[in-house]
Amino acid sequence: MTDNIYLQDIGQKAKTASKQLSVASSEAKNKALDAIAQALTENAETIIAENRKDLSAGKENGLSDAMLDRLMLDNGRIIKIASAIREIIALDDPVGKTISGTKRPNGLMISKVTVPLGVIAVIFEARPNVTADAAALCLKSGNTVILRGGKEAINSNMAMARVMREAIEKSGLPADCIQLIEKTDRETAADLMKLNEYVDVLIPRGGKGLIQSVVNNSTVPVIRTGEGNCHIYVDKDADIDMAAEIIFNAKASRVSVCNACETLLVHKDIAEFALIAIKEQLDKKNVTIIGDEKVQAILPDVIPATEEDWGTEYLDYKLAVKVVDDIDEAISHIAKYSTDHSESIITKNYEAAEKFINEVNSSAVYINASTRFTDGGEFGFGAEIGISNQKLHVRGPVGLPELTSYKYVIRGNGQVR
């Protein structure tokens, strides 16, 4: 619990707005989302002007080019943000669905109905598109949102939040459905993690440091997202061409994402053929191979792997590679080092495939496909707020249905126990 008055006030407002938003019709929510999408494009110039302030400050503070690129907003990106919001409008309203229902012997009618989580706090880093994206997903799922973005994007975020709040208010819902924390110091973030009285769920979006800090400090329930030390295991009965193509895709199609492959495990019986074929593909994008002794014996230019490599999410053109004696060793290695995100087996063997999907207990377990498919859009959920790798509440893509809880509604006519 915290006595931070600034946050108490924000929390109180979020809770109050939640009463109206949680029972708002799909029509009302979609109208607000449409107003937001329109307002963002109409106010693009103002937003871009504020974003320039962040960019110059970022340059002064020595942000890397990659970070500056993530921070940057232009007309094209704002149009993309608006069209992502319109895609959310088209998705099913996840609230108010009856999941199941029973009539008890005493005549009580019990139904289980989806409801919003309530107030969601999202802590993220310097990507201003997250501001609009998280706000829209929360609004559609009937949740009021408290956004806390990185200080590098504060001017952009303030401009976007102002535009979105005005649009919501005009559409008839309370502006406080979306609130931005304008104090970007660490103490305020730490206090937000203890705002249990008002916040139902906290979602961190960002790097390992941010997520670890939230897990260690939050007394508010957390949906933990985004760490992906994903493995692919090439079984002795693999189609080697397929394996090479899948590994190239999983490693090199986009290296900065959580569903990219970080470690490759290869069965010893096919290690030589497989590794040569795989390296041929990976060479197209100059992927560095970091391997154990057996890998070093097969391939040239391999950097020796240390214990640390097996636990590292490179998010880079680097791949850790290990030769294993059998599928059991592969499964044990995954159990030890995986972050429970996504793992894949490449095999033509039915028994090996079934063993792998039964014994590997990650959020998404694949047979003969790239780990890159762990994604809300690819799963057919539409938009998502992240990929969960905890076991409570949600695993894998966190889409709109995963941003709801449920309540039991019990209709009686005088029953006592």
Add this chain to the structure above:
Amino acid sequence: MTDNIYLQDIGQKAKTASKQLSVASSEAKNKALDAIAQALTENAETIIAENRKDLSAGKENGLSDAMLDRLMLDNGRIIKIASAIREIIALDDPVGKTISGTKRPNGLMISKVTVPLGVIAVIFEARPNVTADAAALCLKSGNTVILRGGKEAINSNMAMARVMREAIEKSGLPADCIQLIEKTDRETAADLMKLNEYVDVLIPRGGKGLIQSVVNNSTVPVIRTGEGNCHIYVDKDADIDMAAEIIFNAKASRVSVCNACETLLVHKDIAEFALIAIKEQLDKKNVTIIGDEKVQAILPDVIPATEEDWGTEYLDYKLAVKVVDDIDEAISHIAKYSTDHSESIITKNYEAAEKFINEVNSSAVYINASTRFTDGGEFGFGAEIGISNQKLHVRGPVGLPELTSYKYVIRGNGQVR
């Protein structure tokens, strides 16, 4: 994270046993449960002898009669514990169920399959029946369990844990499916709350102090159970006889439970008639009425209510009573003071009933029935490990299905993105 070596060892063993238990067949798990039930009754004498040690220590330390009664085990109670385990055997295995499945346009077959949570830690107080109960529910749902009971019951718990572990091992599953923490100091409990590397979920079972301490200190995800400041609202269009009967049941049938009614809200238009009829019922069990000024003006012997009373879970023959101007005031009062457990409206008015179930956002919302029905058995779930009043993962009774998570299994034939 903690560096407590004693707990690291327990955590490691729980994780290792989890590998085998999580994929065990229903048959193997039921066989283990049957062995446990049988062993507990066969070893009743030893367990009772150990329980006597706890009872004498408890008497010396001045435990109340109520607490000593909860602590006490005799033949009858052990037979009850065994038969509760046999009821769990009869329930459906919640693991390995396909919840949904889709075929994507690219040919990927995605299915969502239930899996155990993994390792569950349960922290509870001095009720030795919880030891067997929690262990059996976790085992049936494929979760290994780490039990940490109160020091008052340590001898009873150690005896029961030993008997259960031997029985499991004989049945062919690892003894470490069930482990008891034998160190009952607070530091070890605090360290358990930070054992993220091995524990997937922590469930506190006990009073408000215990739950608050777990919520404030645990970095392991928590399923929060058991706080029930439950309300009944008697609408102006209520059947007064029904209201009186339901309130009598909800308040006085068992006062020490979380689904008992603690506050009664009555619409001003029928306050006089309703309160007289309700008091007549409550007088049968000498329930003390703590009321606002309007209640005091209607009934004799009312203790004036303070602000604190609205937030108190009495767990006693006491009822806080308030006269409200309308249903909106009732709903606002509930939103302010409720612990989101169970609330009920008594009314013949369709509109009021619908408004109440839509706008009151507790785990269980009733029309014309007693709040006492919020219970796994009464909901038809069979056994439960508690009643959740958080919004993440589970709300209401936590039965076997709620002790599972899920994973996505994706079958492909070479798909890349």
